[in-house]
Amino acid sequence: xxxxxxxxxxxxxxxxxxxxxxxxxxxxxxxxxxxxxxxxxxxxxxxxxxxxxxxxxxxxxxxxxxxxxxxxxxxxxxxxxxxxxxxxxxxxxxxxxxxxxxxxxxxxxxxxxxxxxxxxxxxxxxxxxxxxxxxxxxxxxxxxxxxxxxxxxxxxxxxxxxxxxxxxxxxxxxxxxxxxxxxxxxxxxxxxxxxxxxxxxxxxxxxxxxxxxxxxxxxxxxxxxxxxxxxxxxxxxxxxxxxxxxxxxxxxxxxxxxxxxxxxxxxxxxxxxxxxxxxxxxxxxxxxxxxxxxxxxxxxxxxxxxxxxxxxxxxxxxxxxxxxxxxxxxxxxxxxxxxxxxxxxxxxxxxxxxxxxxxxxxxxxxxxxxxxxxxxxxxxxxxxxxxxxxxxxxxxxxxxxxxxxxxxxxxxxxxxxxxxxxxxxxxxxxxxxxxxxxxxxxxxxxxxxxxxxxxxxxxxxxxxxxxxxxxxxxxxxxxxxxxxxxxxxxxxxxxxxxxxxxxxxxxxxxxxxxxxxxxxxxxxxxxxxxxxxxxxxxxxxxxxxxxxxxxxxxxxxxxxxxxxxxxxxxxxxxxxxxxxxxxxxxxxxxxxxxxxxxxxxxxxxxxxxxxxxxxxxxxxxxxxxxxxxxxxxxxxxxxxxxxxxxxxxxxxxxxxxxxxxxxxxxxxxxxxxxxxxxxxxxxxxxxxxxxxxxxxxxxxxxxxxxxxxxxxxxxxxxxxxxxxxxxxxxxxx
Amino acid sequence: xxxxxxxxxxxxxxxxxxxxxxxxxxxxxxxxxxxxxxxxxxxxxxxxxxxxxxxxxxxxxxxxxxxxxxxxxxxxxxxxxxxxxxxxxxxxxxxxxxxxxxxxxxxxxxxxxxxxxxxxxxxxxxxxxxxxxxxxxxxxxxxxxxxxxxxxxxxxxxxxxxxx
Numbered sequence: 001x002x003x004x005x006x007x008x009x010x011x012x013x014x015x016x017x018x019x020x021x022x023x024x025x026x027x028x029x030x031x032x033x034x035x036x037x038x039x040x041x042x043x044x045x046x047x048x049x050x051x052x053x054x055x056x057x058x059x060x061x062x063x064x065x066x067x068x069x070x071x072x073x074x075x076x077x078x079x080x081x082x083x084x085x086x087x088x089x090x091x092x093x094x095x096x097x098x099x100x101x102x103x104x105x106x107x108x109x110x111x112x113x114x115x116x117x118x119x120x121x122x123x124x125x126x127x128x129x130x131x132x133x134x135x136x137x138x139x140x141x142x143x144x145x146x147x148x149x150x151x152x153x154x155x156x157x158x159x160x161x162x163x164x165x166x167x168x169x170x171x172x173x174x175x176x177x178x179x180x181x182x183x184x185x186x187x188x189x190x191x192x193x194x195x196x197x198x199x200x201x202x203x204x205x206x207x208x209x210x211x212x213x214x215x216x217x218x219x220x221x222x223x224x225x226x227x228x229x230x231x232x233x234x235x236x237x238x239x240x241x242x243x244x245x246x247x248x249x250x251x252x253x254x255x256x257x258x259x260x261x262x263x264x265x266x267x268x269x270x271x272x273x274x275x276x277x278x279x280x281x282x283x284x285x286x287x288x289x290x291x292x293x294x295x296x297x298x299x300x301x302x303x304x305x306x307x308x309x310x311x312x313x314x315x316x317x318x319x320x321x322x323x324x325x326x327x328x329x330x331x332x333x334x335x336x337x338x339x340x341x342x343x344x345x346x347x348x349x350x351x352x353x354x355x356x357x358x359x360x361x362x363x364x365x366x367x368x369x370x371x372x373x374x375x376x377x378x379x380x381x382x383x384x385x386x387x388x389x390x391x392x393x394x395x396x397x398x399x400x401x402x403x404x405x406x407x408x409x410x411x412x413x414x415x416x417x418x419x420x421x422x423x424x425x426x427x428x429x430x431x432x433x434x435x436x437x438x439x440x441x442x443x444x445x446x447x448x449x450x451x452x453x454x455x456x457x458x459x460x461x462x463x464x465x466x467x468x469x470x471x472x473x474x475x476x477x478x479x480x481x482x483x484x485x486x487x488x489x490x491x492x493x494x495x496x497x498x499x500x501x502x503x504x505x506x507x508x509x510x511x512x513x514x515x516x517x518x519x520x521x522x523x524x525x526x527x528x529x530x531x532x533x534x535x536x537x538x539x540x541x542x543x544x545x546x547x548x549x550x551x552x553x554x555x556x557x558x559x560x561x562x563x564x565x566x567x568x569x570x571x572x573x574x575x576x577x578x579x580x581x582x583x584x585x586x587x588x589x590x591x592x593x594x595x596x597x598x599x600x601x602x603x604x605x606x607x608x609x610x611x612x613x614x615x616x617x618x619x620x621x622x623x624x625x626x627x628x629x630x631x632x633x634x635x636x637x638x639x640x641x642x643x644x645x646x647x648x649x650x651x652x653x654x655x656x657x658x659x660x661x662x663x664x665x666x667x668x669x670x671x672x673x674x675x676x677x678x679x680x681x682x683x684x685x686x687x688x689x690x691x692x693x694x695x696x697x698x699x700x701x702x703x704x705x706x707x708x709x710x711x712x713x714x715x716x717x718x719x720x721x722x723x724x725x726x727x728x729x730x731x732x733x
Numbered sequence: 734x735x736x737x738x739x740x741x742x743x744x745x746x747x748x749x750x751x752x753x754x755x756x757x758x759x760x761x762x763x764x765x766x767x768x769x770x771x772x773x774x775x776x777x778x779x780x781x782x783x784x785x786x787x788x789x790x791x792x793x794x795x796x797x798x799x800x801x802x803x804x805x806x807x808x809x810x811x812x813x814x815x816x817x818x819x820x821x822x823x824x825x826x827x828x829x830x831x832x833x834x835x836x837x838x839x840x841x842x843x844x845x846x847x848x849x850x851x852x853x854x855x856x857x858x859x860x861x862x863x864x865x866x867x868x869x870x871x872x873x874x875x876x877x878x879x880x881x882x883x884x885x886x887x888x889x890x891x892x893x894x895x896x897x
Contacts, residue, residue: 069830206831207822209766209806216765391832423771649868672775681857683870
């Protein structure tokens, strides 16, 4: 049994039932009294930051993580409901504002990402549920005059002498008691909800149009804004002509903001139409004039040149290659990609009487708060952030430039404003998955052991821009100069001193190499970069798992056997390869279809995938994908399956279609006609097998993605004999 | 003024006749279930029924629906009175982020009204205009085929989250 060590002051102690307004309690850090940024209901009682109980036995769960489709509201309410003994489907779910009580325990900030929400809250929220249940039992014992030993619970009720009493009946008494800090937790065999099949708690809202996304927020007096930005990222405005736009119906304000020209109107459509009529001129930046062909040529030159940073150097790769039976070398390419979440970026900001409110679906409300503070000069204490459902995240909603834009407009106009990006804005003014050129030289000995791995990546560093965006958001008090200095420092560190871990992750860790060298050279043309679903793994897995397949063919060894032989130091990965390998041996694809295999560890989860592919008239078609994964205890097995299915589809869009290209420094793609997304008629059947290892949960939002591109490429090789080493995969290249 | 029926009720708007129906429904009539995804008829998030046909309302001027019958996701079913497709979406846990699902369901409802027993290929063809960035396609297809086959018997009483 594990417990979490929460300080005595860690829990909110509300000593009376509160009627309204903000509750005052103690912050988790214990350093100051701070209000929890949630609304207290009539008769509501808050045993801690995560729950509010009312006498009618409704329980609200303040979900500390952001719901972007990964099922976190279902997963986290399952953790707390399991120990509270309350059906997770019956919680009302609400978003808290910014408070350290809701920090991601694995990150130390109030942010969502890295596939870690279940893993990070696994112990904490079960403990909160158990402590609250124990508190309610103590209150019931006092109210009913029955010793706690003679009490039990059943789905939101205390049971005494075979009678059921709703939890809500005991909130007044509970409010006067001290909650225990380490109530015992259930063993796995006692779980009623964890590991069981249960529909998502948000499925009805999301099937009836009643789930509120950021874009759906509509407040009284709200005006609408559309911003005209530079086609080349980071360019400053030289001049603009809004004379036509000013005359257009509904337009109320046209103003220059830090990122372009904002057009404000009574409706979105009026603002959008008028923004189309604004003419702008922009100054040049180093990115101006850069084309995709130049990016690739610059990367190739850097690959041939000296290593920027040697990240790993173990054994002796030259000696290893000299001694190897089979030596093979290849280069792999992955382009820039956009996240293309279906809900375009948007935010509502209202500034009134020295206070600010912001509504936006983001992967980190604290960042939104910081940027509102920075752009408005209002103290964070006077800012309330309202989160919403996210219409897709994938890493994109961890960068909050739209919040700054909306705040600047609200400050300048004095009106509550909704800023909405068009799809074209979203595609062309985003933050992107970095392009990568990767080269691997490898050696296999006569026993089939991959002894030697010499790998190098060339490309930009996504952590730099992400940190550059986070610093001003997390530290609104820092001057712009300091934030820029910190970003510049990160830049130079990753160029000359150490590799950005996100740049290289996944390029070497899975296999038992005796001689290992991993190098990195930073080449960054200035397109803003950030984390994109599965981050570095999204491209490194393509290189490593294609190379392993190539080595197997060169050495005349079955690719699954080669993987099994060379993953002895990663027993959990080895096991999923073994389980998938049993299917691999038995699978008999119908005529014209071929199989490809790949496996990868990311976000502490091991996944093996088999793709069944056909190639007709140069067209690659993926018919079926079998996935085997070990993610520890599957809190909600159906959501695990859904996340793996979704990761496969997201990865297939990248494998078959995805590329962001530069022309004159500007992103060429603009909408779904030239940045196509996988559609239903291209979507394979996906079968997911969860290996139950019984260990604590690990990530599922991202790990399904990395193996799919190499699995498909390896199947294309089996089908055609052609080795495709560039993404997106194309037989015409 | 342009008049049309919105979920069975006659409404009138003074919006510019070129305004896309999507924005009239969202901003003038405050029904937010239909979503904006691309503004170019490429993703299907804005799908509504006009006289029973599924159309992309982000590129349909409101003038084009004068005198017609417009149905949105809100008119198809509600949390306490789900359309069979919505019930299937719940039972199969179709949605992930959920942003595209109003449009998906409206396309699916139009398909089943036209063709109560679609083949898998019919489903692919009818749904190819609706993007799901989360990749819920296998479940969307499964839910449509299950409803067509009458395989789902949704009982709201067994789903506590529906009754709020």
